[in-house]
Amino acid sequence: MTPLTKTETPSGLTVTALTKVLSNRTIVENFELDVAAGELVALLGPSGCGKTTTLRMMAGFLEPDTGSVSIGGVDVTDKGPDKRPSAMVFQNYALWPHLTVFKNVAFPLSIKRVPRAEITQRVMAALETVNLAHHAHSRPAHISGGEQQRAALARAIVQRPDLLLLDEPLSNLDAKLRVKVREEIRDIQQRLGITTVMVTHDQDEAMAISDRVAVMNAGRIEQVSTPTELYANPRTLFVASFIGSMNVLPAPTLFESASLSIVADAAPDAMPDAAPAEAWAVRPEDVLFEPASGVQRPGATPVEVRRVLPHGHFSELVLSAGGTEVRSVAGGTPPAVGDHGTVTLNNVRHYVDGILAGGRA
Ligand SMILES: Nc1ncnc2c1ncn2[C@@H]1O[C@H](COP(=O)(O)OP(=O)(O)OP(=O)(O)O)[C@@H](O)[C@H]1O
Ligand SMILES: [Mg+2]
Incomplete structure (x- = not known):
């Protein structure tokens, strides 16, 4: 047959x-x-x-x-x-x-x-x-x-x-x-x-x-x-959060971003009109942690490694900066819990009322 x-x-x-x-x-x-x-x-x-x-x-x-x-x-x-x-x-x-x-x-x-x-x-x-x-x-x-x-x-x-x-x-x-x-x-x-x-x-x-x-x-x-x-x-915050792993930040002012100037420029109190309907989203693989080398970049918020979750060929990192947590991934030898450093965000997307308004499209 x-x-x-x-x-x-x-x-x-x-x-x-x-x-x-x-x-x-x-x-x-x-x-x-x-x-x-x-x-x-x-x-x-x-x-x-x-x-x-x-x-x-x-x-x-x-x-x-x-x-x-x-x-x-x-x-x-x-x-x-x-x-x-x-x-x-x-x-x-x-x-x-x-x-x-x-x-x-x-x-x-x-x-x-x-x-x-x-x-x-x-x-x-x-x-x-x-x-x-x-x-x-x-x-x-x-x-x-x-x-x-x-x-x-x-x-x-x-x-x-x-x-x-x-x-x-x-x-x-x-x-x-x-x-x-x-x-x-x-x-x-x-x-x-x-x-x-x-x-x-x-x-x-x-x-x-x-x-x-x-x-x-x-x-x-x-x-x-x-x-x-x-x-x-x-295209929407729902899709961003539902597909894969995503950091959703109410105000990403604590981190530097290579791709979205509003993030790098804004200080927390410089956004009085920030509506709760606004959110910024960034994938863990776009969160780049660099251990502190002694010299802090000007304006960079120090970030602490809170948790390291080994997956074998990569590790998931939970980072904390000024009370906000973000997830990141690290290949090779991961940093240790308690390490300090700085974080750069790539491909940050800005959502207003759940709809993509800026960043990568
Ligand atoms: N005959 C019905 N009368 C009233 N409400 C219904 C009826 N059939 C479905 N619903 C409601 O419609 C909604 C969607 O149901 P549906 O079964 O299509 O969901 P689903 O996406 O398949 O969910 P799941 O993943 O749990 O299977 C639910 O809130 C359900 O209670
Ligand atoms: Mg069903």
């Missing part, structure tokens, strides 16, 4: 202005997303931000109040899940415990009355694709969590969907297995060239396997970019 092969003409997904109100609360608001044919986009956001609700509208399990969903250029907004060329994998796998893996995967084909011989052929090809053919006759309870996850994936791809929708497909797996299975998912998705939206609240997972990441907050998309772009140029 040979595994499934690439879709001949993959379809993209276009979602416009989706809104959903549930129990008088706007859960999803003006959600817009284009997913190119063959692309994997992660829908990333904190718990309760509306990811599942959005995915269910894409799949047809939930009717939007406004907006539209098109798959391969065809408007499917008014169609139910079984009338759309999409397949969804649910967070809890939803495998039937009394059916074998084979029968679980065959189920969506049986209800579509696909001929028996074709079912056998397609199910075994799908199981081959997810590397589970040897467990075709096992019950879900007798295979591991990772294998159950792969069975759920097989049940989706056996339908040859144009669009694959995955809702937190890895959340039931332990950390090591999550990394392994997410790579398998990416591999299968690329081999089949299948357009995919994957919901996750794990930024590592989103960054590791997606072509692009859509960051969602409180029912809205904050930014859609490639993982690299999202990390380098977060």
Whole structure:
């Protein structure tokens, strides 16, 4: 039996202005997303931000109040899940415990009355694709969590969907297995060239396997970019803080900055109008600590090393200057707790009302 092969003409997904109100609360608001044919986009956001609700509208399990969903250029907004060329994998796998893996995967084909011989052929090809053919006759309870996850994936791809929708497909797996299975998912998705939206609240997972990441907050998309772009140029303070590690400073006047003159020039009391809505953000790798060499640079605030967290090939430093703490990273031999020195900030971004207003863009 040979595994499934690439879709001949993959379809993209276009979602416009989706809104959903549930129990008088706007859960999803003006959600817009284009997913190119063959692309994997992660829908990333904190718990309760509306990811599942959005995915269910894409799949047809939930009717939007406004907006539209098109798959391969065809408007499917008014169609139910079984009338759309999409397949969804649910967070809890939803495998039937009394059916074998084979029968679980065959189920969506049986209800579509696909001929028996074709079912056998397609199910075994799908199981081959997810590397589970040897467990075709096992019950879900007798295979591991990772294998159950792969069975759920097989049940989706056996339908040859144009669009694959995955809702937190890895959340039931332990950390090591999550990394392994997410790579398998990416591999299968690329081999089949299948357009995919994957919901996750794990930024590592989103960054590791997606072509692009859509960051969602409180029912809205904050930014859609490639993982690299999202990390380098977060357009909102939410994205800046949610993706990777970030120092958010209410007033970065204690540090020198090579990239933002306001930081170097301003003294704490020279900013009477500084609204609490203002913040400055800088990545730990852009916080450069230099041990004091005896001569302090003029105007530089002395900084103390409070904690050193070794990670092997690098160390995380927690630095303190005038009561403000920042995180930094150091390669090689790290300084010791209690050491003094100075800090230079690179790539400081200035956010006003949560929106990027200055610094790197
Ligand atoms: N049928 C419903 N009626 C009322 N409120 C709902 C309904 N379904 C979901 N909600 C609310 O909508 C919000 C978003 O829910 P949703 O399941 O989409 O979040 P999520 O981003 O998937 O979160 P998680 O990461 O925890 O799965 C939540 O506050 C939830 O309580
Ligand atoms: Mg959810």
